[in-house]
Amino acid sequence: MPEVLPATEIFGVSVEIIGVWLAAFLTLAIFSFLYQDNPVYKLAEHIFVGISAGYGVVITWHEAVIPLLINPLFRPEQAGLEAPNYVVLVPGVLGLLMFSRFVPRYDWLSRWPIAFVMGLYSGLTIPSSVQGFLLPQLHATLLPIWPGVEINAWTAVSNFLLVTGVVCTLAYFYFSREHRGALGAVSTVGIFFLMVAFGAGFGNTVMARVSLLIGRVQFLYHDWWFPHVLEPLMQLLGG
């Protein structure tokens, strides 16, 4: 079968150049929302959602369904098998049952794969939450807070802050008693720790959002405006 090569030109224009102009248009279309909502923004938003979904389907088909389901059943040699592996029919049929949602009369069949996935995830997640998150984090909080042979004064201060933060924050989330007296004081300290955490989270969020803007501005200037608009314009004006 002859190899099908992707097109490199459309109407004599390189697909890379078309891609850059398309990406620049869509970026500016999304940014136009900052001024006010408008149809161009809506168009870009819908294109993004549609392409993301379509891309996900194609990738899943080519990189998961074909090698894990189609090949073991119909092309075993490509899956490294000597004979078809019919066991994969079990997850295959369970997956197909999800499509019964489209037929109201038989939509109850989709509960089986959902039940399977829920059971599996619950079984995986509950012990892993305890073993992977709760116990190691608990262990990491049991720290020495007095300077001595094992830790220096600075580490002791850090450990003290960490342990105090955990205890006070947990006290803030203890709602079985009114927050008055000693519990009130401790939970107030917990609020301060929470505020510091929220502040750190907010600062990081600002940094993340500015980084995304930087990425788009770098693209708009270095990949689109300078090579595709400014440079040709300067060449045109320069002779």
Add this chain to the structure above:
Amino acid sequence: MTLWDRLLELDRRWIFLGIALAVAIPIITGYALPQGRPAPPTVRLFQFVEDLEPGDVVMVAFDYSPSSMPELHPQAYAVVRHLLQREIRVLSVSLNPQGTALGREVLAELAHELDAEDGVDFVHLGFMPGGSQVILGMGESITRVYPNTPDGRRTADLPVMEGVRNYDDIALLVDFAAGNLPFSWIAFAGERYNQEIAAGITAVMATDLYPYLQSGQLIGLINGLKGAAEYELLLDLDPVEAPGMLGMSAQAIAHLLIIVLVIVGNIAYFASGRHRRR
């Protein structure tokens, strides 16, 4: 209406314009501020890679989509460059369908630049749906989870896979992610199979993952674009060609403007007496 009231009523689009200018001017003019010292979590990952032997195997997970590219792509370029330069074998996977093309792009570009050979020095195993099951499955056998590469080669036959069966043969796993997948890697690969893990993450996720550094469940952490710039600095890359460092001047100026706006906004709030009217 006083000046303070006018400030508080300012159309937010002026602030958008200010931030846009603060970001665009350094990028257009190429203005570069000096880089600070790399943060310890970034240095720890760098040092871990430095201590590996040529021929060791590192798994890299591209678990992000194009929407997080500005933060995570520079990180991925820096770390994979470091690995290939040190002749460490790279196996890359993706648990995010949109991450597989990004991983392929990083590896193809760096392989071309560093003369690394696909299938011998690195391999991109592609996307696999299932999240935690995929992570658990690779704890038993990587080739059973990924029998073929996306371009149809049998994974087990590749020279890069020689002596690699499961996590026991992987020296380090680096997850570049913009979602919850680092937690799955920590819980299933880290805790269950004792896999050493590092993460390159978006800055939004940083506060959620710092506790795992403290507990030793992560050996290193690259935080957003800043972390990428730090890793590039450790690699001694040319600042003009390093995307992370290029972006950090714009980042610093935008942060400065935001700090000024927060301070001015608070002064205006109290000076206008609005706190008494609440």
